[in-house]
Amino acid sequence: MGHLRNFEVAVFRRVRRDPPQGKVHRIAFWLFVAYLVLGFGRALPGQVREVFEALSFLTLLLLICFCIPLLWRWLFGRLLWQVRSRLVVTYLLMGLAPVVLFVTLASLMLYVFSGQFAIFAATTEITAELGDLTAANHGFTMRTLHEIAMDPKRTSIPALEPEEATGESTLKGTVVSVFEDGRPLQMTPGGPETEATQQYPAWVKKPFSGVVLENGALFLRAVDVQELGNRQIITVTSRPLHRENVDQIAHGLGTMSIIPGVRVDDDQDDGSAAKSRTVINFAPKNAAAKQDAEDMQVLEARRSSVTGGSLPAAQHFYDIPVTFYAPLDTLDWATGRPHSTFAKVTSRPSLLYQRLFITSLKIAAIMQDLLIGVAIAFGVIELFAFYMAVRLNRTITASVDHLYAATTAIDRGNLSHRIEVKRNDQLAALSRSFNSMAASLERLLDEQREKQRLQNELAIAQEVQANLFPQGNVNVPSLELHGACYPARTVSGDYYDFLVFGGRNVGLAIGDISGKGISAALLMATLHSAVRAYRFAGEELVTSGTPVMSEVKTRHEDEDEVECGELFEDPAKILALLNRHLYRSTQPEKYATLWLGHYDGATQRLIYSNGGQLPPLLLRGDDTVTRLDCGGTVVGLLNNMTYEQATEQMHPGDILIAYSDGVTEPENEFGEFGEERLLEVVRRHRHLSLAAISEQVMVALRTWIGGQEQPDDITLVLARQQ
Structure with a gap:
């Protein structure tokens, strides 16, 4: 199937068309291919050619059947793509189609x-003509009876006067015959109008009137x-239906034929019946020579048809000719059998x-005017309906x-449209909803662009x-350090820092800024700058020989490596200075929690002061825990605050765990994570490196x-005594 599909795609790409997707389209394509292939077989001679022609014909029929729905889809997809076209078709189907059907039915x-x-x-x-003829015939019969009653031996009867024979009829050629016990009586004087019929058929037993074929x-x-x-006494009166008489019958009506x-009865066995059987046949004249005797009788019957009357010119465009056929009861005069004459x-x-x-x-004129008025009114209503549509x-x-x-x-990007x-x-x-949607x-x-701009700025802020x-x-040399910060958002309001003095001493700092996001990150940067400023400011004071800092001693003989770790040996004073700085430079609702510590590598002592931060935990080698909570309130909330400080002796294997509230306060259905779980994780993995402990x-x-x-x-800060 893959090769067939590839062939389809290649062919349609060759003619720059999309390959077929539906089953009907694909079947039609392969039927077309089969028809083309079978075309070569039609060029072969003999019976093989006939087989290929038959197969080609069947394939063509199937191809046409499958192309009809494809053509229907194409018409609907192309011609009815616009809503205007679909509405027009809908109006035609809903409005015009019933009118057309009604008009067609009415017509x-x-x-x-x-x-x-x-x-x-x-x-x-x-x-009416038959009624008039019957009345005239009955009157003549009564007169004949009177004449015979007066003279029983007479062999002739006086003929009727033309007015008496015709009566009220305008038809010509009336012929009267009288029979006495089957013997014809002579009409005097004789003539074309009075020439007697020599015989009457045996089936005549009672009075009769109608159209006969003789x-x-x-x-x-x-x-x-x-x-x-x-x-x-039997009296027979006849009037021929020739052209002149049919003209009189069809006068004021049009033309009549x-x-x-065809004779209705087919169950006759006698020869006379067989001779009288005729049918209507409209075969071409050039085929008449090949007809048998029966067909010759048909042609003779067609020649015996009579047409009369005239069709006047139309008075209006809708005054069209109306042609209608109806059977006319006719008897064969010789046999009395009915014929279906039309x-x-x-x-x-x-x-x-x-x-x-x-x-x-007058009523006709009024009705005509009324119908015309109704038609005009309907036309006006239809035009108005068309206009409204x-x-x-x-x-x-x-x-x-x-x-x-x-x-x-x-x-195209024009959002202001x-x-x-x-x-x-x-x-x-x-349309209003679309305008609202566009707005x-x-x-x-715009908000997305602004958000993207802020995201870019936050990315820069995160990098900074x-x-x-x-x-x-x-x-x-004597202390292993590790710190990690994982922001809840792009930037963090937590703070930690390591300040190394002279290669052996180190200052530790961890804090948390109130709030989250950009404002907390900016305040964190302020706090970071302030803490660092005291160090570098102290360096400037020492290197410039300021008397205030004259007591600061260098840790090395090289003058360029002067450090000011002595400032961090008093964390409580630094917290007091930072509190005054943040109080004066930030909004009243802004504050920070900060824990500062100074580790002396020579004595392995840790001096610290806590400014409202969650107290770090000092996990001893014997698994006992010391909380480093000596200090004071948060930094930057109140002015002129003082802080206390304390000293802890570090022993090999002791681990300092400093953390922010993001470590212990996360909750689930079992409550907060808490300090105990934090200590349990650290205890379980204390033999690992600090980075591995942090990851755990x-x-x-x-x-x-x-x-x-x-x-x-x-934020998590770990320090381990070596």
């Missing part, structure tokens, strides 16, 4: 009604059967309308276009603060805190 119903009405009018005319010609025929004593059709009427709505309201033309479409598409343009502008809102609807609310996004990006802590390993303490703290955020700065 179809109107067409059917018009055609049916035209057929009804034509058959009504034929029925020798390929259509007639309106009425038969009357009367009894006179033991005599039977009467086509002899009547075709072609008319116009205007003619049918006039015939419908023929009794009252266009307006709504424009409001929707304009809002979507504005939103699209706004999102494009935002994507806003949508002009003039309406008060849901789309307007959406919020612009504000958030890292340089304030002791760099590298600070060691003296941090591991224990992280385990105790768990997944919570580090609550405070963590």
Whole structure:
């Protein structure tokens, strides 16, 4: 499958198109490839070619079936991508489609009604003619009975006058025949209108009227059967349905065609029935020579069709021709069997309308004006609805276009772009929401840039603060030192420092500034600078020979290595000086806790003073603990404070543990970490290096805190007597 996929990708990249992703697209592609491959097989000779042609045809059908949904997707993806196009299609489906369906249904119903009405009018005319013919035939029969009753031996009957034979009908060619006991009676005087029919069919037993087919010609025929004593008198009156008579029937209606059709009965076995069987066949004329005898009868039946009337010009553009077919009951005069003769009427709505309201033309005019008025009103309503739909479409598409343009502008980085809102609807609310979102996004990006700037500054501050802590390993011959600070944030408010004097003595400092973050870090830097300032200020005093410092002694013979460790031999005084400095230079709510110690490498003594800091713990070699809590209150909160100091003798193996509140105060569901756990960790790993002990303490703290955020700065200072 990997090779096939690679082939697909290569082909589509060749034509600069995206490779197919869906199954339908991929199947269509491979069907197209198969169709091209099968094209080579179609060039082979013989039966192989036929096989390949059949396979190619089936492949093409499948390809078309799979391409239809792809084409549908393409149309919807390209042509209906815009909201305007989708709304137009929606309006067409919801608004125009029902109208089209209704108009189509109404037009179809109107067409059917018009055609049916035209057929009804034509058959009504034929029925009226048959009624008139039947009445005239019955009257002639009564007169014939009277003549025979007066003279039973007579062999001729006086013919009817033209007015008497025609009656109210306008049709021409009326023919009357009289039979007495099956014997025709002569009509006098003879002529084309009075020439008697020589015989009548055997099926005539009772009165009859209708359309008959005789020798390929259509007639309106009425038969009357009367009894006179033991005599039977049969009168037959006929009027031919030729063009002139059909013109009279279709007058004011349009054109009318009467086509002899198919005999209904097929269960006859006699020869006469077989001879009379005809069907309607609209085969081309050039095929008539190849028809058999039955087809020749069909052509003869078509030639016997009669068409009459005329179709006037249209009065309006909608006055279209209306053509309708209907069966016309017809009998074969020779057999009495029914034939399905068709009547075709072609008319116009205007003619049918006039015939419908023929009794009252004023009502017809009023109805016409009323219908025109209703149509105009409907047209105006439809135009108004179309106008409103266009307006709504424009409001929707304009809002979507504005939103699209706004999102494009935002994507290009123009966060100040806003949508002009003039309406008060849901789309307007959406535009206002977008403007609010854009403003919020612009504000958030500004805040993000400001935050990034602060982060950069904090990174610089962190780097600067890292340089304030002791760099590298600070060691003296008799004391191992280690310190670590882990800020809760980018920068820390904790402080620790190691000050080495003369290579053997060292000053220790650990403190905690109130608060966190930048303000605490700045105050920590101030405290660090102040502590260092006393050392370097003392150096300047000594090297310049100031009388105040004349008692300071050098630790080495080299004048450039003069140190002022003696200042740190009195930590209580330094705390007092720092307290006055911080009190005067910081806000009232700012203060610090500070523990200062001075270690004398010659005597292995530790002099210290505690200014509100958590008291360091001195873990002795025998696991006893001494708390170094001698001192006073916090530094910088109150003015003119004095501090006490104390001295502790260090022994080999003793470990000094100085820490900030971030070490002992972290909590979980079991409470605070506490001093006891800190001492337990140090006791357990006291044989390790101070750096390893510090790492174990941090591991224990992280385990105790768990997944919570580090609550405070963590500072740990360790010192071990060698």
